[in-house]
Structure formats: structure tokens, C-alpha cells
Amino acid sequence: MDQTTTRDTVPVMRPLLPPLPAIAPYLTEIDRTRWYSNHGPLVQQLERRMAAALDAPPGGVVSVGNGTAGLAAALIALDLPKGSLIAVPSWTFCATAHAVALAGHVPYLVDVDPDTWTLTPARVSAVLNDGHARITAVMPVSPFGAPLDVDGWRAFRAETGLAVIVDAAAGFDTWTACDIPAVVSLHATKALGAGEGGLVVATDTALLDRIRPIVNFGFSGLAVAQAHAFNGKLSEYGAAVALAALDAWPDTRASWRDAAALYAPLLARNDLVTQAGFGQRWVGSVLVVRLPDHDARAVEAGLGTHGILTRRWWPLALHEHPAFAACPWDSTEHGGRLARQCLGLPFFRDIAPHQARTVMDALDRVLAAVTA
Numbered sequence: 001m002d003q004t005t006t007r008d009t010v011p012v013m014r015p016l017l018p019p020l021p022a023i024a025p026y027l028t029e030i031d032r033t034r035w036y037s038n039h040g041p042l043v044q045q046l047e048r049r050m051a052a053a054l055d056a057p058p059g060g061v062v063s064v065g066n067g068t069a070g071l072a073a074a075l076i077a078l079d080l081p082k083g084s085l086i087a088v089p090s091w092t093f094c095a096t097a098h099a100v101a102l103a104g105h106v107p108y109l110v111d112v113d114p115d116t117w118t119l120t121p122a123r124v125s126a127v128l129n130d131g132h133a134r135i136t137a138v139m140p141v142s143p144f145g146a147p148l149d150v151d152g153w154r155a156f157r158a159e160t161g162l163a164v165i166v167d168a169a170a171g172f173d174t175w176t177a178c179d180i181p182a183v184v185s186l187h188a189t190k191a192l193g194a195g196e197g198g199l200v201v202a203t204d205t206a207l208l209d210r211i212r213p214i215v216n217f218g219f220s221g222l223a224v225a226q227a228h229a230f231n232g233k234l235s236e237y238g239a240a241v242a243l244a245a246l247d248a249w250p251d252t253r254a255s256w257r258d259a260a261a262l263y264a265p266l267l268a269r270n271d272l273v274t275q276a277g278f279g280q281r282w283v284g285s286v287l288v289v290r291l292p293d294h295d296a297r298a299v300e301a302g303l304g305t306h307g308i309l310t311r312r313w314w315p316l317a318l319h320e321h322p323a324f325a326a327c328p329w330d331s332t333e334h335g336g337r338l339a340r341q342c343l344g345l346p347f348f349r350d351i352a353p354h355q356a357r358t359v360m361d362a363l364d365r366v367l368a369a370v371t372a
Contacts, residue, residue, distance in 0.1 A: 010355050012309045013286070014348040015188040017195060018244035026240035035236060039216075042239035049246055050199055054184075056177035059205040063239065064215050067169045067185030067198035069232035071099030074165045074181055074200055075137070076229075077210040080105065084136040085328065087127070089119040090317050090335030092141045096167050097324050100139065108133055109318050109329035117143040117275070117338060121156035127330050128160065137163040144313070145170035145191060145284035146275045153180055169198075173253065174282045177201050181208075186242050191256055191285045192249055194242035197234050255349040256283035262353055263287060263345075266360035270367065286313060287347035294370055296343040302366035308359050311344040 026042060033041060043063050051061040064070040075086065085108040086100045097107040110127055113120050119140045127133055138156075142148050148166060157164050157180070168175045169185035172192045181204060186197035200211055215232030218225035234242075245252070260279025267274060273290035291299055300310045317335040318324045346359050 009307045009309060010346045010359055011348070012311045012344060012346050013189065014350070015193055015285075016349050017188060017193055018241060018248060022244040022248065023240055026243055027237075030236050030240060037233060037235045039233065040236040040239070042236045042243060043234055046234075046239040046242050046246070047199075049243070050201075051177070053246065053249075054175060054177045054199075054201050056201055057203055057205060059208060060177055060201060060203055062200040062208050062211050062215070063234040063242075064183075064198045064200060064232045065234050065238070066196055066232075067167075067183050067187065068095045068099050068102070069215060069230070070183035070198040070200045070211075071096070071139070071165065071167055072102040072230075073211045073214040073232055074183060074207075075100065075103035075105060075139075076214050077207055078137060078163050078165075080136050080163075085133055087119070087124050087133075087135045087138040088318070089141050089143075090319070090329060090332040091117065091314055091338050092143070092167070092318065093169070093314055094318065094321055094323070095169070096139060096141055097318055097321075097327070099167075105137075107318065107324060107327045108135055109324070109327055109332060109335075111331040111334050112143075112338065114334040114338070116146070117342075118146070118148060120149065121152045125156065125160070130330070132330065133328060135162065137165065139165050139167055141167040142169070142171035142174060144275065144286050144288055145172070145174055145282065147171075147174045147277070147282060150178060150180060154178075168201075170284055170286075173256075173284065175201065177203050179203050186238075186245075189285060191283055192242075192245050192252065193285075194238055194245050197238045197242055252349070253283055256285065259347060259349055259351050260287070262351065262356040263347075263360070266356060270360075270364065285347070287345045288313060288342050289345060290338065291341050291343060291367075294341070294367065296341055298370045299343055299363075299366055302370055303359075303362055306362035306366070308346065308362050310346070312339070312342065313344045314342070315339060 047061045082104045084105045090109045100107045166182035168182040181202035184199045186194040213220040214229045218229035317332045
């Protein structure tokens with residue numbers, strides 16, 4: 001999130017969390033109860049309110065210290081054989097694969113759809129039919145918060161019997177609780193941010209009951225570790241910020257939508273490829289464009305000379321990260337291409353109209369000067 005800027009620089013991101021007056025009532029409650037962690041009253045309130053916001057049943061949300069912890073805990077709760085192959089997208093943020101490894105399993109990289117940027121049931125089914133990999137579970141990702149084909153994944157699960165857990169880290173606005181568990185991040189860079197934190201969301205409360213002790217040292221009631229586990233709890237202070245953020249969500253969502261609306265006519269003039277429905281049917285905290293005829297690195301450098309800061313949010317396909325270079329994979333063609341072609345433009349809730357115009361005017365000049 002750190003960005004060195006000058007007065008004339010347009011930053012790529014400026015997170016905006018609830019101000020002190022909005023958080024203060026919750027902090028006062030912490031002072032009153034003197035309960036600072038270990039599933040305190042604010043965490044309990046947050047889980048209840050988030051369950052209602054995400055259409056989950058009572059008990060349908062477990063808060064966690066961060067999204068990666070939630071993904072790892074959800075995988076551990078499946079009780080798969082150690083070293084199982086878990087299908088993940090070839091192009092995603094590396095936390096997806098880290099969570100698989102933390103749970104004791106091996107990421108199996110499956111290529112994404114070039115149009116939706118998502119891992120699809122059809123692609124994983126093709127890998128299964130090839131017989132080259134004994135995949136035991138799948139972790140699709142909601143790319144930058146975009147909706148997923150939930151019905152398709154439900155049908156895939158029914159047909160194959162494989163477990164599906166969704167990495168919906170950026171998907172607070174698009175995810176609705178269902179029988180497929182998902183993990184939503186509350187990181188400061190997300191549409192609804194609390195600094196750090198996450199939510200495991202599901203209608204399968206039995207699964208969530210298994211996850212709770214996994215993020216609490218394996219304790220269930222008495223301080224007796226029933227199984228290998230870790231500390232993945234959300235503190236009362238994290239819950240305080242998250243509750244204040246949830247209080248403000250209608251206004252926050254409107255500001256994300258307004259920021260996207262500033263860019264819409266400017267993006268159209270260059271026929272730039274954005275995610276379907278972004279800023280209209282759903283909101284997110286980053287504006288990612290695909291430059292099919294250009295290398296995003298060259299465009300990034302060119303915009304930098306104009307004082308426009310950008311970010312290739314997922315700059316590499318997973319197999320290009322040294323940590324995952326040895327992971328098995330079937331194809332990374334589309335993921336590698338998207339990594340080279342996608343660029344995050346300046347986007348934040350209080351971006352000014354003149355800043356959006358400055359970005360797009362500079363982009364016009366850079367695209368005209370940069371060759372593919």
C-alpha cells in the first residue's frame with residue numbers, strides 16, 4: 001500500500017478505513033469489557049452481522065485473523081490425505097497457493113479462462129478426464145472480486161464428488177453464502193476493509209464448527225488440543241474496525257460505484273478490456289484493465305514517466321514464483337498471458353474526476369507510443 005507520491009502524482013491506491021469517531025464506540029466497549037481477544041463480544045457481534053449481510057444462517061460465519069488463515073483452516077477441516085493435489089488457478093494472488101501449502105497439500109495449477117480470468121469447472125473436468133492428476137479438491141478464485149459460476153461449481157461437485165472451497169478474498173460485494181464454503185478478506189486493500197482479517201462463510205455450519213478449533217490451537221471448550229491447529233483468531237480490535245466498516249458499507253459501496261463511473265466513458269474510448277459488470281453489477285477496490293496488444297510492463301513504465309502510479313496486481317503466473325516453480329500443472333498459457341497484459345490503474349474511493357481524466361489522457365499517449 002506504500003506509495004511515494006508528489007503533489008502531481010496520481011497514486012494507484014489510497015485505502016480509506018473507518019475514522020476514529022466511527023470506531024470509538026466499539027473501542028469504548030472493549031475498554032468496558034476488558035475482553036481483547038479469544039472470541040469476545042465484538043467478534044461474536046461481527047460474525048452475527050456478517051452472517052446476516054451475506055445471507056448465511058446463524059453460525060454461518062467464522063472470523064479469522066486474515067484470509068490466508070481462513071483458506072488454510074477450511075482445507076484442514078476437510079481432513080484430506082496429506083499431500084493431496086488441490087486444483088488452483090494458474091493466475092491468482094500467491095496467497096491461494098500458500099494456503100494450500102500451509103494446509104499440508106500441493107497446489108496443482110490449472111489454466112484460467114481467458115475471458116473471465118477464472119478457473120472453470122470445465123477446465124478442471126478436462127484435467128480429471130485426462131487422468132494425469134489425482135486432484136482431491138478445488139479452490140477457485142474470485143478474481144479481483146468478480147462473480148463466479150457458483151451453479152457450475154455446485155454441479156461439478158455433484159458430478160465428481162470433489163470438495164470445492166472458494167477464495168473470495170476480494171468478493172465481499174459478490175459473494176452470497178451457499179453450500180460451497182468461501183473465504184472473504186477484510187484486508188485494508190479490499191472493498192470492505194478493516195486493516196486485516198477475514199471471514200469463512202458457508203451454510204454448512206458443521207464444517208464451520210470444525211474450523212473454529214482449527215484457528216484456536218485445536219481447542220474446543222477446554223484448553224485441550226484435539227488436533228494440530230494454529231492461532232488464526234481475529235482480535236476484538238480487528239472486529240471493532242470491521243464493525244465500523246460494516247456500518248458504513250452502503251456509503252462505501254456507493255463511493256466505489258461512483259469511482260468506477262468516472263472511468264467508464266474514458267475506458268470506452270480505448271476499447272480497453274475490463275471485467276464484466278465492474279462498477280455496475282458489482283464493485284471492487286481495484287480497476288484492472290487488459291491490454292491485449294501491449295505488454296503491461298511497458299505501459300506501466302510509460303505511465304510512470306507521467307506521474308501515474310500503476311500496479312500489476314498479479315504480475316506472474318503462479319509457476320513463475322520461485323515458491324511454486326516445482327508445483328505440478330497442466331497448462332499456464334492463458335494465465336501467463338494475463339499476467340503480462342493486465343494492469344491496475346489508479347482507483348480509490350475519493351478519486352477526483354480530474355485525476356481519472358489525467359490517467360486516461362496519459363494512457364492514450366502511452367498506448368500510442370508503446371508497441372506490443
